Amino acid sequence: MRALVVGAGIVGLTTARMLARRGYSVTVVEAHEGPGMETSYANAGQRSYGHVSPWAAPDLIGVGLKGLVRRQGPLKMHMPPAPRTIGFLFQTLRYAWESGRYDASNRAMLQLGQVSRNAFHAIDRELPEGFDGHHEGLLEISRDPVEYAGLQTKARALAEQQIEHEWLDADSVNRQEPALAATGDLQPSLLINGDGTGDCHRLSQLLMAQCRKAGVRFFFGTSVTQWEHNGNALEGAHVSDGNRSWLEAADATVVCAGCASRDLVRPLGLKLPVYPVKGYSLTAPLDNPDKAPRSTVVDLDNKVAITRLGDRMRITGFAELAGFNRRIPESRLQVLQEAINERFPGAADFNHAEPWTGFRPMLPDGPPALGAGPLQNLWLNTGHGTFGWTLSAGSAELLGMMMHSEPTPIDVSAFDPCRFGGSRR
Ligand SMILES: Cc1cc2nc3c(=O)[nH]c(=O)nc-3n(C[C@H](O)[C@H](O)[C@H](O)COP(=O)(O)OP(=O)(O)OC[C@H]3O[C@@H](n4cnc5c(N)ncnc54)[C@H](O)[C@@H]3O)c2cc1C
Missing domain, CATH: 3.30.9.10 (D-Amino Acid Oxidase, subunit A, domain 2)
Known part of the structure; x- marks a missing residue:
């Protein structure tokens, strides 16, 4: 199974690590020239x-x-x-x-926090x-x-x-x-x-090295420019590094694009007001x-x-x-x-x-968008707001369970990516 991860901030990296462990052949595309260069660079460092x-x-x-x-x-x-x-x-x-x-969102976030702590x-x-x-x-x-x-x-x-x-x-x-x-x-x-505590940018670099050893391919300076889908299922993404463009075909795509997620998923019929x-x-x-x-x-x-x-x-x-x-x-x-x-x-x-x-x-309520998107093979792990460093490890673990229809240890309904608009096909 081929997986495409969009974004190599801390959330994209914990996601890539999880997918590699679950046996996927993983590709990560990242617009910056290295991992953890956007919001994951110099946050408060609190887990x-x-x-x-x-x-x-x-x-x-x-x-x-x-x-x-x-x-x-x-x-x-x-x-x-x-x-x-x-x-x-x-x-x-x-x-x-x-x-x-x-109160409901608070409970959900605290529970996700505890999953993340263990992870x-x-x-x-x-x-x-x-x-x-x-x-x-x-x-x-x-x-x-x-x-x-x-x-x-x-x-x-x-x-x-x-x-x-x-x-x-x-x-x-x-x-x-x-x-x-x-x-x-x-x-x-x-x-x-x-x-x-911990330095999120430095762990991003360590996770990239660990993922590479596990066979994950990274394309830096490379952006998703357009989606490839058949109306029901996402089939991958067109990407470009400024010199060349190509199609990254994938059986599962996870959007971990932080603040860029809103515009990126809009053409897929998903409202994500990040x-x-x-x-x-x-x-x-x-x-x-x-x-x-x-x-x-x-x-x-x-x-x-x-x-x-x-x-x-x-x-x-x-x-x-x-x-x-x-x-x-x-x-x-x-x-x-x-x-x-x-x-x-x-x-x-x-x-x-x-x-x-x-x-x-x-996101305007607070919990991240974590789970299935409106198209088949589209997954979201983004919109973590103030707590993306803290929640990154647990979000990736939960997403892995959702992708494999395994029971999750906590109720995940507060994280539904389609809660702002977007119906599943
Ligand atoms: C001042 C401040 C303090 C904070 N303190 C804490 C804290 O103490 N604890 C905590 O838990 N959280 C904290 N946070 C929040 C935390 O930093 C973020 O929630 C977290 O870094 C988000 O990670 P991410 O991977 O989702 O996003 P990012 O790190 O922004 O990564 C997203 C990546 O996607 C890439 N991308 C976007 N579009 C595309 C595209 N089309 N193609 C390819 N790549 C693309 C971007 O280049 C980027 O690298 C703080 C944030 C700030 C601003």
């Missing part, structure tokens, strides 16, 4: 299986309004918003306010070196009573799913993160013990490892995530609705720097940090 939650949250309006008046994130919007941005926001609000929707433990055993991967817990901190109330709600959902977590008071927070500064007036902090939600990161080499985080911290006051990646640390923030605009304004980086100065002063030289911007492939 946050217990911290996943849907984008369409009922408090989105409040968060959005705060974001417009404060310098800090999380939510920012380019003004005046483009029609596509307005459409995405309306869809998001519809899902956010639909009774029961948030990642297996990957970590196979590839223990080279991507600064660890599972040392994720700490959420805030001094704001409203944020604390939100954490309490979150902890209830974790308890329901029997996901290990604990509350740390201001003193014991330093047991988890000894270098964390400005902890005096913190509310109790939530530690999600089983969560982890929106590119922009974020920023700064990565700096450590000056003083004793002053750096041990694992990863979500700072709810400053709206940033701060992660240790070996001898580097990374800070990320913002969820900006600005289309595909790759500009990195100095004002955004300043906010990140100020948060680092408050929480982990003196750990790294952020004057020489690598700035980056990327786009979360966000």
Whole structure:
């Protein structure tokens, strides 16, 4: 059986690995010149299986309004918003306010997170070196009573799913993160013990090497330009590397094209309203490892995530609705720097940090699109939004089960790729 994977971000690579293990003859086509070069390049590095939650949250309006008046994130919007941005926001609000929707999506994402956690433990055993991967817990901190109330709600959902977590008071927070500064007036902090970290881009490179050894063919600098189908079944894709074009015939095609998925699948009769939600990161080499985080911290006051990646640390923030605009304004980086100065002063030289911007492939409700598409032989594994690194290992495993009509360990209905429009033939 021939399988074609479109996209070599982290999701395409875990998918290619799964398919090779299941005995497919796998080809991966990727528009960039290497693996993990788009959104998988410099994300926050959190493998946050217990911290996943849907984008369409009922408090989105409040968060959005705060974001417009404060310098800090999380939510920012380019003004005046483009029609596509307005459409995405309306869809998001519809899902956010639909009774029961948030809780159902939250449950589904947490369950997928646990599948992913198990799948990642297996990957970590196979590839223990080279991507600064660890599972040392994720700490959420805030001094704001409203944020604390939100954490309490979150902890209830974790308890329901029997996901290990604990509350740390201001003193014991330093047991988890000894270098964390400005902890005096913190509310109790939530530690999600089983969560982890790792450099997504570096694991993408390792997975590519592992896949190549298993016989997977990679075509970089190569894009899908057109589909080949007979009206009922997908038969492959026309691809081009700029110099030559050819038909990649396949018995199964999996679209893992991140933010490009929306336009790519539209000609196949599938509506997949993926929106590119922009974020920023700064990565700096450590000056003083004793002053750096041990694992990863979500700072709810400053709206940033701060992660240790070996001898580097990374800070990320913002969820900006600005289309595909790759500009990195100095004002955004300043906010990140100020948060680092408050929480982990003196750990790294952020004057020489690598700035980056990327786009979360966000669906308006939140769960990814995972499963069968409208045509036979078309499969989707995309639209993971804020949590694609975390969910990549589990999504690939679940997709393999779906492709072989095996029972899945969790209910997958929340991930149906056709839930926004597209009827199966
Ligand atoms: C600031 C920021 C912080 C984040 N932090 C975290 C985090 O801590 N934890 C977490 O879990 N997630 C995080 N994320 C989200 C995570 O990075 C993404 O969900 C994930 O990288 C998506 O992976 P992907 O493989 O689906 O997409 P991508 O990595 O974007 O890969 C898709 C690939 O498809 C290729 N492609 C597109 N169209 C075509 C075509 N026609 N032909 C061939 N190739 C094509 C693209 O070139 C691209 O390489 C963060 C994102 C941002 C922006």
